[in-house]
Amino acid sequence: MPTFTYMSRCDGCGQCVDICPSDIMHIDPVYRRSFNIEPNFCWECYSCVKACPQHAIDVRGYADFAPLGHSVRVLRDEKTRIITWKIRYRDGRLKEFTFPIRTTPWGSIKPPFEYAPPMAGSLSSPLLAHEPEALMVVALPALSALGPQH
Numbered sequence: 001m002p003t004f005t006y007m008s009r010c011d012g013c014g015q016c017v018d019i020c021p022s023d024i025m026h027i028d029p030v031y032r033r034s035f036n037i038e039p040n041f042c043w044e045c046y047s048c049v050k051a052c053p054q055h056a057i058d059v060r061g062y063a064d065f066a067p068l069g070h071s072v073r074v075l076r077d078e079k080t081r082i083i084t085w086k087i088r089y090r091d092g093r094l095k096e097f098t099f100p101i102r103t104t105p106w107g108s109i110k111p112p113f114e115y116a117p118p119m120a121g122s123l124s125s126p127l128l129a130h131e132p133e134a135l136m137v138v139a140l141p142a143l144s145a146l147g148p149q150h
Contacts, residue, residue, distance in 0.1 A: 002042035002059065002060055003049060006056050012032035013053065014027055015053065021045060021047065022042065046074065073086045074086075084099075085098075
């Protein structure tokens, strides 16, 4: 469900631009409001939705889970540290889903600068940075170079 901005709510603070991992949230130079320049490239991570202090960014629902005539509203409450998704259907039904903003304690995630830099040979590895240590496993399962054994 790609994001979109309610222009009347947006104050142009740019927090959505700073946090968007796919770099598709931009500030319009004339109107000073955010907008999604390419909804098809939206990762649907909703970082912009969660970061927006004005609650100006919402998502377009897919027809298979919320048929035409619906609305999806995402609300973030920093005091209670909760995100609430509300879906209102055409017939008036309202569904609410509530989740904690974080599943880990605040301040418990190491910032990138606290990790050792990757070794030069890491670029040719299929592993992500700091795997398997970050997953707390000795080694990740892998297929042999010759393919599966019969």
